[in-house]
Amino acid sequence: MKFYLAKTLELVGITTVGFGLLYGLNHEGGLRVELNLLILGSAIFLVGRFMEGRGAA
Amino acid sequence: MATSAVKNEPAAKRVEVTIQKAVGPGDDKVHTWPHLVRAEFICAVLVMVGMILWSLLIDAPLEEPANPSRTPNPSKAPWYFLGLQEMLVFFDPWHAGVVLPSLIIVGLMVIPYIDINPKGNGYYCFADRKWELLTFIFGFHILWVSLIVIGTLLRGPGWNWFWPWQQWDPHKVEALTNVNLPYLLGIRDYFWSAVFGLSLVITFFIVGTVGMYAWVIWLKGPEFMQRWGMTRFMITSFLFLNMMATLIKMLLRHLLNVKYVMETPWINI
Numbered sequence: 635m636k637f638y639l640a641k642t643l644e645l646v647g648i649t650t651v652g653f654g655l656l657y658g659l660n661h662e663g664g665l666r667v668e669l670n671l672l673i674l675g676s677a678i679f680l681v682g683r684f685m686e687g688r689g690a691a
Numbered sequence: 692m693a694t695s696a697v698k699n700e701p702a703a704k705r706v707e708v709t710i711q712k713a714v715g716p717g718d719d720k721v722h723t724w725p726h727l728v729r730a731e732f733i734c735a736v737l738v739m740v741g742m743i744l745w746s747l748l749i750d751a752p753l754e755e756p757a758n759p760s761r762t763p764n765p766s767k768a769p770w771y772f773l774g775l776q777e778m779l780v781f782f783d784p785w786h787a788g789v790v791l792p793s794l795i796i797v798g799l800m801v802i803p804y805i806d807i808n809p810k811g812n813g814y815y816c817f818a819d820r821k822w823e824l825l826t827f828i829f830g831f832h833i834l835w836v837s838l839i840v841i842g843t844l845l846r847g848p849g850w851n852w853f854w855p856w857q858q859w860d861p862h863k864v865e866a867l868t869n870v871n872l873p874y875l876l877g878i879r880d881y882f883w884s885a886v887f888g889l890s891l892v893i894t895f896f897i898v899g900t901v902g903m904y905a906w907v908i909w910l911k912g913p914e915f916m917q918r919w920g921m922t923r924f925m926i927t928s929f930l931f932l933n934m935m936a937t938l939i940k941m942l943l944r945h946l947l948n949v950k951y952v953m954e955t956p957w958i959n960i
Contacts, residue, residue, distance in 0.1 A: 638747075645743055652736035655729050 647679025888953025
């Protein structure tokens with residue numbers, strides 16, 4: 635269960651990063667929002683990544 | 692001076708300068724970062740999300756640990772090497788496993804040096820690069836992808852050919868009598884078979900090079916050949932004729948059960 639929660643967080647994180655990039659692509663001067671989304675997405679991904687761990691399988 | 696002016700300027704007055712974007716037909720150059728890299732990164736993110744979902748939903752098709760006393764039949768390489776494994780049907784291992792892959796790598800490396808067509812830079816267009824694209828499509832799809840498809844989907848036990856609707860029968864024995872081309876043409880003597888095969892290979896390359904020279908002159912004119920240069924032409928012609936020879940050899944094996952065109956005690960082609 636923990637594994638799937640971790641994977642879900644990773645997916646949400648990556649998707650947030652993607653959304654941030656898409657926002658930057660479509661909004662002129664939207665660098666601040668884009669940067670915030672990129673940082674937020676990276677943070678969510680990292681939480682999932684640390685929760686997942688390695689070598690337990 | 693400019694730096695100190697910016698430093699002294701209050702933060703509220705700073706204006707965010709947008710990164711240059713193309714606005715008209717003449718203004719066709721934009722920065723790679725962020726305009727291209729951002730879009731590429733979005734593609735990478737999409738692929739990554741897809742791969743994570745895929746890996747969560749479907750298990751990798753791993754088999755049980757290898758047992759040396761019970762090897763699988765057919766023993767297949769990973770799918771991306773099955774094109775090379777399929778080549779072993781038609782050629783000696785030294786040719787299929789060393790010469791042809793080396794020619795592919797060297798051929799791809801020399802493309803920037805032998806290609807003098809300036810068109811097609813920065814845009815995609817078939818008409819401007821017809822021969823270049825057709826040659827690449829032939830090499831990639833016929834000589835690479837189709838062999839992977841055949842090796843993956845159509846080869847069964849004993850490396851026999853099985854259509855998708857046929858069951859893989861491990862007891863099937865193909866009653867194929869592969870013969871060398873000189874033998875097929877009635878030459879029984881070992882020495883003269885080798886001489887005939889070698890002559891055939893050399894003749895193919897000489898006639899092919901002359902024919903390609905005449906074809907280029909007819910198609911593009913002598914001025915183009917002068918610009919292209921004899922070295923570039925000879926390298927291109929050698930690589931192109933090798934591509935054609937590979938296809939011809941494969942067809943000879945499929946249609947006439949020809950094993951080798953040239954057979955010697957050391958090298959078979």
